[in-house]
Amino acid sequence: MAKILILGTGSMAVSHATAFAAAPNTELVAAVETDPARREAFGKQFGITELFADLESAIAWGGFDAVANVTPDAVHYPTTMRLLAAGKHVFCEKPLATSYPLALEMAETAEAKGVINMVNFTYRNSPALQKARELVMAGAIGDIRYFEASYLQSWLVSKAWGDWRTESRWLWRLSAQHGSKGVLGDVGVHIVDFASFAANSEVANIDSRLKTFHKAEGDKIGDYPLDVNDSAVMTAEFANGALGTISATRFATGHANDLTLRLFGTAGGLDVRTDGKVSSLKICEGPDIDSSSWKDVECPPVPTTYARFAKACNTGVNDEPTFRRAAEVQRILDLCFAQEAARALHAAAPVVTD
Incomplete structure (x- = not known):
């Protein structure tokens, strides 16, 4: 049975916890939240007794197999990399990272560790x-x-x-x-x-x-x-x-x-x-x-991304969408941002005349 930790307890985390609580052979065992009031309320809502103020404390406890990473976008990279180092399976909210190089590093690390790695592109549920x-x-x-x-x-x-x-x-x-x-x-x-x-x-x-x-x-x-x-x-x-x-x-x-x-x-x-x-x-x-x-x-x-991640954790067989897929999508977004930055730089450049 896959033992899931919820990292972050915002509104999207409620969707994650609800889905994983209903998934076969899956148990919500812990949550991490820096805000004491939100941490306690989330624990009561989902019957979770192992509640932590920081990720390091949760990793030291270690009683979980996989993590639903529902932290803010910029926090996905550092928290996921720490979890991968600890050998944990990770289901990360989108976007995987704030840039392609970071997303690619996450994908390569997860693959090298041989852990289940998926990203919550929710419209795959259609x-x-x-x-x-x-x-x-x-x-x-x-x-x-x-x-x-x-x-x-x-x-x-x-x-x-x-x-x-x-x-x-x-x-x-x-x-x-x-x-x-x-x-x-x-x-x-x-x-x-x-x-x-x-x-x-x-x-x-x-x-x-x-x-x-x-x-x-x-x-x-x-x-x-x-x-x-x-x-x-x-x-x-x-x-x-x-x-x-x-x-x-x-x-x-x-x-x-x-x-x-x-x-x-x-x-x-x-x-x-x-x-x-x-x-x-x-x-x-x-x-x-x-x-x-x-x-x-x-x-x-069709099975949801949540159900497929839970199944992947229980079978050891990774499913889509993977970290590598998310990194490829981030590469496209980075190209768009780079094109807009280049356009703005060109527009701001002084006109040079002979």
Whole structure:
């Protein structure tokens, strides 16, 4: 039976703990949280008695096999590397690290240690996404030629989740000095994985634009400079030769949390949609191509990333998405950030004339 420690007890940790508590042959045995009140409340909520104020104390105790790392983004690297050194299996929240070199180091270390390593790309839980990949791999739509992928959120124009102007749980996501890398770093990681996973092909080339919009007087609220990207648009080419677009924004009015992917091949097309809870898949193939007709595709339930990690810990057989996969996605994001930095540097350079 896999014995799981939850590292960090924020809102996402509740999802992790709930899922692992329900997974077969899995037991929640410990949690780490620096805040005493949150630590105690989390322990009571999930019946966890082994509670620690820091990771080192938990490692010294040692009564766990695996860890769900639900710490802030910048903390993933140092905590995971310490856990890998201790020989623990790790299920890490996305993004794996804040840069490709760090993510690659994590992947290589986990592989060298021979421990289970997975990243919580939650939209892999979509039955429609998994079925779409299956159809692509079976050749149902032929060779992919074009694709469109988007991740649309509206919380900068909606109060469905609360008011970002007054709540620090949202404001930090708009501030670089508070650890945010904007919409690209937050949800861009999901849509890049979503699109390339379904297409069964890695991103080979990318050209991108990032945009930060004016949102408050002085572009600052309290201690939070509002300086990270709010929208991202990429023109991408897959290794299989397909050309298309990948985009993400927090200004998509009317879209709470919607991922859409359209794949067009030489023998048909696929339309994948999910809001993280409900997903759908349509196909246009065969005789329907001439009439531009689309049909619904039945998508059976699939195991969640949580369930697959638990199974991997119990069987010793690693599953997807691995640290290496997450590092590859981070490589693409780093290229986008580098392109935007180069563009800004060029724009700021003085004009030299003869």
